[in-house]
Amino acid sequence: MIKKLAGTFLFRIIALVVVKDLVESVADVFFKSGTLSTGISNVVLSNAAEFALRLSSNPIFWAGIALYLVNFFLWITLLSKVDLSIAFPMSSLTYIIVPILAIIFLGEHVAPVRWAGIFFIIAGVSLAGRGVNDNGKNRAIK
Numbered sequence: 001m002i003k004k005l006a007g008t009f010l011f012r013i014i015a016l017v018v019v020k021d022l023v024e025s026v027a028d029v030f031f032k033s034g035t036l037s038t039g040i041s042n043v044v045l046s047n048a049a050e051f052a053l054r055l056s057s058n059p060i061f062w063a064g065i066a067l068y069l070v071n072f073f074l075w076i077t078l079l080s081k082v083d084l085s086i087a088f089p090m091s092s093l094t095y096i097i098v099p100i101l102a103i104i105f106l107g108e109h110v111a112p113v114r115w116a117g118i119f120f121i122i123a124g125v126s127l128a129g130r131g132v133n134d135n136g137k138n139r140a141i142k
Helices: 002-037 045-056 059-079 084-106 112-128
Strands: none
Touching (some): 002 059, 084 112
16 A cells, blocks of 8 residues: 555656646747747847837737746645755756757757757756665655
């Protein structure tokens, strides 16, 4: 029974991480889309006010802010359940989700060398987030 509870808890943690990363990734795409919709491709001091005005009137930009607020509460919930040193590496799915969404919704091109770099980042993060402390004890989940 205890193993079943631990498995269910772990599944909930993983589900929370996936939902959090999806929300954050969609918010990032909304921010990029809102930025593109301003028509200003190079923000400098002389056009910053106009850029901010155009951006602030964009509903997609505000949807991104709303999703970041949701992401914040999901992150705080996750941190209440696992160590920061574990939660942060677990949240690296955005390295995969954001490029996929950028390809689909923004028409961006992701070169094979960039995918290779993403692979190495994920590999490194998975090693960093194994969940074992210096004493060899698993302490990832509280």
